[in-house]
Amino acid sequence: MTYRAGWIHYTNVAPILDSLTLPAGVTAITGVPTQMNAALLSGEVDIANISAVEFIRHADVLEALPDFSVAVLGPVYSVNLFHTVPLERMRRVALTRQSAMSVALLEVLLAARGLSPTLERAEGEAEDLLASGYDGVLRIGDSALREWYRVAGPLTPETTMTMLPHEGRGITVTDLAEEWFRLTGHPFVFAVWAYRRDNPPPPALVQAMREARRHGIGHLADVAARHARKLGLPERVVQHYLWNFRYHLEAPDRLGLHEFAAQAVPGHAPLRFGPQPGGERRHVLSASADTLKP
Ligand SMILES: C=C(O[C@@H]1C=C(C(=O)O)C=C[C@H]1O)C(=O)O
Secondary structure, eight states, X not given: OOEEEEEEOOGGGHHHHTTOOOOTTEEEEEEOHHHHHHHHHHTSOSEEEEEHHHHHHTTTTEEEEEEEEEEESSOXXXXXXXXXXXXXXXXXXXXXXXXXXXXXXHHHXXXXXXXXXXXXXXXXXXXXXXHTTOSEEEEEHHHHHHHHHHHHOOOOTTXXXXXXXXXXXXXXXXEHHHHHHHHHSSOEEEEEEEEETTSOOOHHHHXXXXXXXXXXXXXXXXXXXXXXXXXXXXXXXXXXXXXXXXXXXXXXXXXXXXXXXXXXXXXXXXXXXXXXXXXXHHHHHHHHHHXXXX
């Protein structure tokens, strides 16, 4: 029987997906987060890198791979609120239809500041929507990355590579992952690789994903160069964008995920993850470390 994957194919997943060879018996489709979230829940696909908030909302039926994430500690550059007035003065904010996660995150961040602007779904370029009367525009993914650079670029040789600029052209870009870090001190997990608990992925697929990720992270400059051309952005910018991601759902990422879950979806079912890889090898390592004790 065929196992069907649904990939959100934003540039931030390129270090995993670009060199992924699907094993026999696995097929894949691609789409934006809201499409892949729905495809997984309706059963159209069997595994997808879905918005973490959908994983949390459906924790009663879903499980996630224990070592895959799209996460950052600090700014992400592609989940952006573009605004022309201070956050406190925003009255109408346009939301993207592509994203579940960023909307839930924005709601948490606004609530933390005691703010409640009107939130409406509206598509289009951030600058056009701001010109048409919105005070804020939420955008994600590749178009948000491009629009951030249009506002805050071009980078000068002196621009620090640890924190890129966030304003220009009369527009401030509030990076939601950076705001989350300021609020909690935790990483923010945007996506996990989830599947229905009664239908886990074949081990060959997970193995292929781990190999593809190892290859992608090992050749990040090549991945960045390829995607910089597609995005029409400088290689240096895309390289910075990509090396900033945390793809392994490590302990700090899980802390961030649990903190977000508690704030955004109170009363959610316990989050479940599949078995950790390489358990045996770790056991052997700790045994040999024991033998080194004096
Ligand atoms: C950081 C991003 O992460 C993505 C954002 C998602 C969302 O907002 O629902 C879902 C999957 C992530 O891969 C981005 O694409 O900008």
